[in-house]
Amino acid sequence: MDMPAFAIASTAALRDHFAQIVLPIWRGPGFNTAMHLPYEAVSADARHAPMPVERYRAMACARQLFIFSEAGDEVHANVLFEALLHFFLDKQRGGWFYSVDAVGAPLDTTKDLYTHAFVVFACAEYAVRFGNRDAFDVLHDTSALIEARFSAQDRLFNASLDGNFSTVTGTPVQNPLMHLTEAWLAARAATQDSTFDSRLRKLADAIECTFMHAPTGCIAELPLGADDNRLEPGHQFEWLWLAKQAGTLLDGSGLDAGLSRAFSFAQRHGVDPHTGGVYASLYETGKIKDTTQRIWAQSEYLRALAAMDDEATRCALYRQIEHFRLRFLHPQGWYECKTAAGNVLRADMPSTTPYHLATAYAALPADNSVRRDIAAA
Structure with missing residues (x-):
């Protein structure tokens, strides 16, 4: 099916906005040039003033490293990689600090x-973008440390430990495990190391057994049976994308089969049919638990739609691209969080969000290939 002209224009507008508005924020006012770290957040007006500094997080620095690497900006990526090592690597006990303070102390x-x-x-x-051998070493060393230090029962991994790795402070929950899946898929693609195949298969089986809600196929936020559990539509869309990226690696697993049902469930119950807004969370019955609409969940819906190849879903993708652009982007940046009625709940813009935008836009059909397809039709 050919991509209609309005969808081509909307997709191009998303990418132009990212290149011309979003990335310059984090090279400029959103970047602390003295410490070589991204600020946690900036204002959503034209000044893009940094929010008062209380901390810098390793995760935020890593996400910024990803977006500038993906954008091909080697100079800025080099600076971020060195800052990641300098401020957040625990050289005495191993692993990575969660955060440093305003002057860079742990x-x-x-x-x-x-x-x-x-x-x-x-x-x-x-x-993989720039052939940095130190980054390959960090990738392998950190993956090995995760297996050695974060390991929990049932082939899962704990969410957190104290600084000495001596006490578990957070037991397994869905979100870190999803991002570990994402990380190991990226590592597998970058290194072609088959070690990641077995890691991913074991992790997928463990997640299916512990988190997959059988009636819907959805991945719950907490282990099944936990009090006040919830299903997040955005995470179902994100999991579907990861399963598609895994390809044959998950063949025969219940995780792969369940996520197709989870997509349908999340789309039916977790997306406002009028605005295209994705709700924050659902009860297991499908009733809406939290009507908040966060931009990351909208971007994951775009990725999930882009991963499907049937005509109905492709039409939904074209509509959703325009819904997303009009509802969540503006000339100074983006709206981080809205109510179902469209009111802004969070006015500032975090440094972590461009990662979601970059991964979503990368999944959308490329303009040039679409134009070639149309020309050949």
């Missing part, structure tokens, strides 16, 4: 799986 020394996963993910992109 603040929260927790060893956080989410953070470690993003270090692997960012270094995979940086290493």
Whole structure:
């Protein structure tokens, strides 16, 4: 099916906005040139003033390393990689600090799986883009450390430990495990190391057994049976994309089969049919639990739609691109969080969000290939 002209224009507008508005923010006012670290957030007006500094997080630095590597900006990526190593690598005890304070001293020394996963993910992109051997070493060393230090029962991984890796401070939950899956898929692609195949298969089986809600196929946020559990539509869309990227690696697994049902469930119950807005969370019945609409969930819906190849879903993608552009982007940046009625809930713009925009836009059909397809039709 040919991509209609309005969808070509909308997709091009998303990418132009990212290149001309979003990236310059984080090279300029969103970047602390003295410390070589991205600020946590900036104002959404034309000044893009940094929000008051209380901390800098390793995860935010890693996400910025990813987006500038993906954009091909080697100079800025080099600076971010060196800052990641300088401020956040725990040279005495291993692993990565969660955060440093306003002057760069360790603040929260927790060893956080989410953070470690993003270090692997960012270094995979940086290493493969620019051939940096140190980044390949970080990727492998951090992956091995995750297996050795974060391991929990049932082939899962704990969410966090104290700075010495001696005490578990967070037991397994869905989100860090999803990003570890994402990180190991990126590492596998960057290194062609078959070690990541077995890691990913074991992790997928463990997630299916512990988190997959059988009636819907959805991946719950907490282990099944936990109090006040929830299903997040955005994470179902994100998981579907990851499963598509894994390809035959997940063949025969219940995770792969369940996520197709999860996509349908999340689309039916978790997306406003009028605005295209993706709600924050659902009960297991499909009833809306939290009506908040966060930009990351909207971007993951775009990726999931782009991963499907049937005509109905492709038509939904074309509509959703325009819904997203009109509802969540503006000339100074983006709206981080809105109510279902469209009111802005969070006015500032975090440094972590461009990662979601970059990954979503990369999944959309490329303008030049679409034009070739149309010309050949």
